[in-house]
Amino acid sequence: MPNGNPPSSPLTDSFLPDFCGTRMVFVVVIAAELLAVTLCLARLPAAENPWLGLALYSLFIQWCALGCTAVLCLSRARLNRLNDKSAAGLAYLLCLLTCYLISEITWLIFQRWLGFTGIFSSTHGMFLAQSMGISAITTALGLRYFYVQHQLRLRIRSEGEARYQALQSRIRPHFLFNCMNTIASLIRRDPRKAEQAVEDLADLFRAALEDGRQYCTLREEVDLCKRYLNIEQQRLGNRLAVSWDIAALPDDLTLPALCLQPLVENAIHHGIENLPTGGTITIRGERRTLYASIIVENPLPANGSAPASGHRLAQDNIRQRLASLHDLSDPLKVSAEHGRYRVTLTIPYDHEDTDSRR
Template sequence: MPNFCEVRNLLVVVLVAQLLAFILVLAEPAGGERWQSLGLVSLFVQWIVLGSAALLCLLRTWLARWGMVGGALAAYALILLMALAVSGVGHWLFAPYAGTAVRIDFMLRSLTVTAIIAAVALRYLYVQHQWKRRLESEAAARIDALQARIRPHFLFNSLNTIASMIPQAPAQAEAAVEDLADLFRASLSRSDRLVPLRNELELARDYLQLEALRLGDRLKVEWATERLPEDALLPPMTLQPLLENAVYHGIEPHVQGGTVRISGAMESARLRLCLSNPLPPARHRRRSGLGMALDNTRQRIRLALGPKADLTALAEAGEYRVELVLPYVSKPDEDTDR
């Protein structure tokens, strides 16, 4: 059941109710008082709809205790009771001298139309709820798979590099082990919580430091993230897969290496993060995995932060650029903290 206390949902309800009023008036035989009829029908329908929305808003917590089936039946009964009450009041106001038979016929017709419309609406909400649950389950599975998908060659190479460093540079080897532990700790953490941007940037630095131990001077990194708010929230492990692609596709294939650039800024309550790396040589451009990571990241940010979040990729001037646009969220709320 959507939250009818929200203005956005209430606006949708009002618009749908007005559309229903138009349909009811157009279904009547043509006459000279159609505009007057539209006004009365609109007033009548909006009373029922807004009254039902107010009841469902006030009793939302109570309805949630009944479960899906019980809550739906209780909501259906409340809507029918509201239609019955509005029909009685409306008939008393606009036709106070009509006979009892006419009043009962009017109330029964109103109740029948309301019962059909409410049943269709509740069925639609149930189907939408099931679709959303399937979408969230699929996205959660993809998130878990993406978090667990730290390429084996990266792990093996990192461990071999650390092992070779232990005799000559034990302190540096210890720091590398800590970076690797932080990376895997993040990959095993809960995927349904948002984390501050500062955590993601620290994790990205840990990952690039590990890759720098293996690639040496071939990997150069440029940071320009000073203008980003570090308290901004985003899904965990958002940047690491993109940086992993940048190293795997843009740095490793080049003998001379290249530069990975991470920049960002705040624009009109939105974060704009850009990651760029050199394009791989033509013979290496069919490496797999790039599109999957981009699609998964795009779905993750849209699921967590809404449709305003987006990810785009563009290859131009010898560079491959990935741009993240995220709405600025600084504290968890009902829509982001799941």
């Protein structure tokens, strides 16, 4: 994901869903069957054989519904290139044309070849008028439903992106404040290290603020953390040690920008700094079927109490950012045991979905 933009989605291309997918085909079949049941119930008092009527209604409506689904699937590429109005008009005409052809074929098979009337009207014209009228109404309602759902999802997404940007903007001043304090402590004691820290900070912010992006690759986030650790290393010296073990994480993993660095920052300011002899921060990765986890551990002070306010500010921020981008119940887990403070960051990982984020 070189450009770090948020993942793309068919929602932004067309309001029409993917009619080639099995899930949409299943929805169409269920909706068509519900329509068949509704029409059969409407004719129930006058029906001689309601079960036969339901079977014929189901057969005819399923032909029309699946035929329209197949046509929209085959026309997907062209429809996605059109604006919403043109796509809706073309989809509507294609569906009506498909229903007309299926109605003609159905009349030909059942009336002329089999001599079976069943549910059909006495005249050809009346049968076409009924089938095309119902097709026109149900198709219009379906397209309207897809459009309203599309607009609703776009609005939810735009609100989520605005909320994400607001949460991310809260991290950057806090991050800058801590880095400047670190550099200030080096100016009198070691000007050369302070100069190097300023250069690292400039490189770090150039990477962090590039394009105002939401996502970054794992390598970019790790590099940003290492630049920040270089700044803190100048101040803490041998008191700060870092152990990296992220070989288990996939190379194409993408994650929200600036979600790992604040956790490392907390581990230093609320863990290592409070220990006279310092300690080791452990950063390791774990891979599961649909998720990847990054665990950040740091030693606790002698009293064993985990800091509250400082940790919670960054953790709540990251938790809200992840919740606005991913449907996860608990994307950030925290525990304190055996003298170690552990934060586990969980990120969805679907190898097939990574192409849409590039």
